[in-house]
Amino acid sequence: MRFFIAFLLFFTILNAEGLSTADAFKVEALVNKKDGVVFKFDIDDSVYLYKDRLKVAVGDNDITDMLSLPKITEYKSHKVFEGDFNLTIPSGLILSSGNLDDFKINLSFMGCAYSGACYSPQNYIYEFKYDANKYSIAKTEKKVSSKTEEKIVVSEQDSINEYIQNSGFLAVLATFFGYGLLLALTPCVFPMIPILSSILVAKCEKNNTKKSFFISFIYVFFMSLAYAIAGVIASFFGASVQGMLQIPWVIILFSLIFVALAFNMFGFYEITLPSKLENVINKKSESKKGYIGVAIMGFLSALIVGPCVAAPLAGALLYIANTGDALLGGLSLFIMSFGMGVPLLLIGLGANKILPKPGFWMDEVKKIFGFIMLFMAVWMFSRVISANLTMFLYGVLGVMFASFFGVFDKIENGLNTGFLKFKKGISFVILIYSVLLIIGYSLGGTNPFKPLENFSASSNIQTLPQQSNNAKPNFTKVSNMQELDNIINNSTKPIIIDFWATWCVVCKELDVVIESSEIQDILKDFELVKIDVTNSTLDDKELMKRFNVFGPPALIFFKDGKEIKNEQLVGFMDKANLSDKLKRVLEY
Template structure:
């Protein structure tokens, strides 16, 4: 007879071939969307014996960050003074805030403290971005500066006067003069004034990203840790609780053992987040590992696995194996038991990638910082702190919750049944994004009614005390299950409000919101151009079939009468990025997004960047956000 642990091991082994076939990295056609870094920015160097000149030519629709220029001499005899650069163009950049940038050609002048002759070897560091939405990580190249005249590309370049040149570190810090500079700077190159500088409302992820950028590294780690604790109580993390608890209950662990297993699970989860941070630091926003594992086959397979494991917890079936195979499984089980913590670490890693498909504001803000700085170490450390914060409540539940459960008897069987039902809930939670709303309601109804019957909702002559309380809970679940069934028959899709078919009349516009659905960048650009010609603001919702938070927005936010009224003046577009392909990557890269849900607002053809929302938001906060945005648009 197969035990619970044997079954879990067998199911995990069965899932490995599927995991091995998952696409872990974006395909190479991403490279066709943007130029390689040394084609987008072409550096060269020369010197005249007294001054080193480093020139860079940026391709059209690409620009360089002034504050990222740096140079280091590789010749011990050549000592470099403080570099000087043109002032550049002041802008409020969507990635790094208030910065100075260069377009076209720029030359950095570096005085040589002693006269030098012959070739001079240097390391030159720079960073740039594309207007289309890609920000390259900082790049360091080895150059040899010959003692010669400027190369042909810089033949018409003339050294800057004292008034035009400035130390390389100064303009980015001249915040007191930023407003005056912005008023006199020529913006004919196509730079758009940021909405933030004009008082546009800032979304949560914009504020978090700016806070993290301004904070010191230890403070940033602490804030990410606190943010992780907060994220534990969101739909992204709550499904991990029954998974961890069921594993520990199945092993009947003592408190020290439960702590070790829980810590292994949490470390696996945090290490996975750290790996995502490192990869983001190295490769930027083009890598969307979590979305790669949200395809329908993977979700369905894991939903089936959780359902089978739930059935096993309920004792619904027994499996008989041949003695030879049983001996092998016993050996595998003994080995797995000896390496319990590594197995739990793997479970934690899989939980992050498969059970958490939504992007919350702190995570989105972190990814913005990491992908634009190219700092793999800081990126990994910040997301590790976030994961550890998320793991603190899990660690407490796994350690103390497990020891509070009896080791034997009817009560333990009841607890295992409860965990089995919770695992069914996780399975439905995973698959509901793939099925129509009424079908999802029927699944929840089946679970609610089944749980109600297990609690004795229809039993008679129930004694007082705990049995009566259990029956009362069963009656509540039975009522909810019946309401879910009725709601499904009427076409509802909200399990929390199954009988609500439409918003009540409030004297305002409460007709259901309709969205223009697109899945190609060219179609989105065309729709934005049409809205600009009609002088209408645009609301763009990035969504996907596997996005749980997107379903919550559709059920609980877009049906709110106040939200409907505020959005009635917008052209509404739903961008579908369900499939991971060239088109979806182009859409996400265009706006430097990391996944749905992402809510973008456009006015006169330009995005109001600081009004962007990534992750969950409730109806009241979204209504307030829209009203602030409307006041800003009216002031324009």
């Protein structure tokens, strides 16, 4: 995750026209005994200052609240200073805290660029000494601790939204293609790989790179088109099209489609278009035969199989929602999705090297992809069933796979003996793991990567009864605006609002991080709220619109009744980064 964020910022900064702190915020100090001290601020048009970050102290006395402040404007719910202004410290305030002949003023401020990047806090000490009827002014910079600097952040999606607004057309598209390449390393694309691979196995013959690449291109093109259309609709109507399709009957239907594709791979039947429709298509263009199905699968895969909300996607949606510019926002989403699809295009480009020749090997590979389709069906179905039952289905499927590929077969001496032994060894390992999954299911386990976790936990309880059970965090569930506002207005702790859905795979990955002992130790200082948007009700949409959330997972933070917008989290975050974020929130 740190690697992803680092490159995310790199692509943004690469295209930004940044100013140094000295050029962005010019401050000059003027002084006389009658009027006191005047700080003349010359702020560049591309930046602004936060009102609540401007502090003035004479000696050790903070006098900020006693000063007459310049004009305050509102920007993204923050009170800020813009343009040039003067800040006067009257001689009376200086005299009340010391003397006019020898005094110090501590001036600190922090600002950000409209493009989204923030400057580190600035802290200066001005020493004024009166001698020979004139003042001498010495200015020194006080270093701000790294801990304080880390506290000043802007949410990734807000930064990206502002970057789109302040950058050129081609620069935005190039940057979003880079975002797409980075997202290709996340779980957003992984479910697409076996789908496309199975299509290539079914439709391509050996040594036909052009056809396999064209099939991959069609798949990626319509996948990108789906992301763009869904994104534009979501930004205008405040609801996720992908989320609306994550309803039980759609998920079950798509799971059954995977089962049907699996049986097709096993050779039980062949899926073809009705003869009349196929004849019409063939007459129009022989070259288009079969491509319509690929396009449909690519389009539906983006909406149903791999719904994914990440910072670049959320930033583009915010831009469309705020400006109404569906052209640039939609193109950004399309280009980003195409970048995500680059690994899929590479699979198509190299398909002629990995696809087996027709015959026995092709039949074996098709059977393997048939089981991959069955695993995809279980993976889809896991969104509407319990994690415990999902683990059982994976176990049963693994036993079937091992049996089907000869774990119990006797190997006769002859050709390919070495390969058959290797295949049997792999099948045996899968069989053992699958049996462990079934045992884990019987013990109430839910994590397929730790199937015997409950067994070891129960053993620890018996041998170490004094140790407490690692219970899950206690979230209060709310379903409407009134319930949420009651908690916000009455809570004495900082609040975490978790937007979550049963169909959201990334939500479950984030849950694993949240339920870790390290994070739970920090969560004790928070009040936890969960908003389940599984059914996408009107109340759900209203709550999501309030916080500019276009899909789960998202974490919203409140402290003292005010939202900490800069810390909003969209998508997945690893344990280390989430821990740092939570600690920052506690320091606000």
